[in-house]
Amino acid sequence: MSVRDYTxxxxxxxxxxxxxxxxxxxxxxxxxxxxxxxxxxxxxAVVPLVVLNAFAGVRLxxxxxxxxxxxxxxxxxxxxxxxxxxxxxTLTPYWAMRHNHNLHHAxxxxxxxxxxxxxxxxxxxxxxxxxxxxxxYYRLYRNxxxxxxxxxxxxxxxxxxxxxxxxxxxxxxxxxxxxALAAWIGAIWLAAGATGLxxxxxTAVVAGVIGVFLVYLQHNFEDTHWDRRPDLDPSVAALKGxxxxxxxxxxxxxxxxxxxxxxxxxDPRIPSYRLRKCHREIGHVLAPQTNIVKWPQAIxxxxxxxxxxxxxxxxxxxxxxxxxxxxx
Numbered sequence: 164m165s166v167r168d169y170t171x172x173x174x175x176x177x178x179x180x181x182x183x184x185x186x187x188x189x190x191x192x193x194x195x196x197x198x199x200x201x202x203x204x205x206x207x208a209v210v211p212l213v214v215l216n217a218f219a220g221v222r223l224x225x226x227x228x229x230x231x232x233x234x235x236x237x238x239x240x241x242x243x244x245x246x247x248x249x250x251x252x253t254l255t256p257y258w259a260m261r262h263n264h265n266l267h268h269a270x271x272x273x274x275x276x277x278x279x280x281x282x283x284x285x286x287x288x289x290x291x292x293x294x295x296x297x298x299x300y301y302r303l304y305r306n307x308x309x310x311x312x313x314x315x316x317x318x319x320x321x322x323x324x325x326x327x328x329x330x331x332x333x334x335x336x337x338x339x340x341x342x343a344l345a346a347w348i349g350a351i352w353l354a355a356g357a358t359g360l361x362x363x364x365x366t367a368v369v370a371g372v373i374g375v376f377l378v379y380l381q382h383n384f385e386d387t388h389w390d391r392r393p394d395l396d397p398s399v400a401a402l403k404g405x406x407x408x409x410x411x412x413x414x415x416x417x418x419x420x421x422x423x424x425x426x427x428x429x430d431p432r433i434p435s436y437r438l439r440k441c442h443r444e445i446g447h448v449l450a451p452q453t454n455i456v457k458w459p460q461a462i463x464x465x466x467x468x469x470x471x472x473x474x475x476x477x478x479x480x481x482x483x484x485x486x487x488x489x490x491x
Contacts (some may be wrong), residue, residue, distance in 0.1 A: 272400025315371025
């Protein structure tokens with residue numbers, strides 16, 4: 164039996180579970196945001212509340228991502244309506260996200276279409292041929308502090324006000340989203356003033372850091388998979404080029420099970436509320452084809468910067484001696 168013969172048993176949608184996940188996550192989001200604003204003057208209370216709210220925001224993004232795949236609720240219309248409702252609180256225009264994310268799925272693991280990836284990866288050969296300016300830019304881009312903090316702020320606060328492919332995905336949707344987001348920020352200002360905006364911004368920044376951390380680890384680990392057509396096998400790229408993050412039950416709860424990214428890329432029809440169960444129950448089938456990443460490997464993965472096509476691995480930046488030998 165193929166992996167798809169197993170995964171088809173988990174693609175069923177259940178509106179009851181979806182609604183519980185959807186409205187339950189919203190309840191946690193609003194409750195922790197209110198509590199964080201209320202306790203804003205007390206650091207030992209506001210810090211954990213901000214973190215909890217940030218994880219709720221990440222879960223909302225995962226649910227929106229599910230809606231884009233029509234895998235949360237039972238019908239496409241239900242998913243689209245839910246996705247629009249989520250987008251204000253994830254700072255991510257729904258239709259543009261759906262368009263761009265589907266491109267990412269279509270080209271995962273394809274070295275000739277890396278611009279559709281969520282985090283750009285340079286090959287070792289390209290690095291060896293690059294000049295000082297390009298190398299400096301890429302070093303800064305792949306620096307964990309820049310990538311997660313600066314990158315998270317840039318993407319969610321600025322870039323998504325006019326996302327990539329807006330003209331293809333639809334200008335009206337992006338403009339409507341930005342107006343709705345402005346109304347939400349205005350409501351926070353009217354209800355809680357500068358304190359409310361500061362707390363909201365802090366939770367959004369932390370959520371962005373968590374989100375970029377997840378996005379990085381989903382495809383950037385030592386034994387990930389890249390190839391070029393016609394040799395690229397989409398099924399292999401989905402399973403071997405995407406990780407299964409084994410970071411604990413609480414992490415799975417806080418991030419909507421999106422850590423099981425290999426099986427998601429292989430069969431995006433599976434709802435987030437079935438991903439963990441699917442991965443645990445068919446692990447014996449997936450074992451030869453997937454990569455389990457635990458906390459030590461996750462942290463170490465941030466040292467890996469370049470795809471070595473000869474070794475078929477993600478590798479760190481070469482030392483000065485290696486670089487000199489490569490360009491000699």
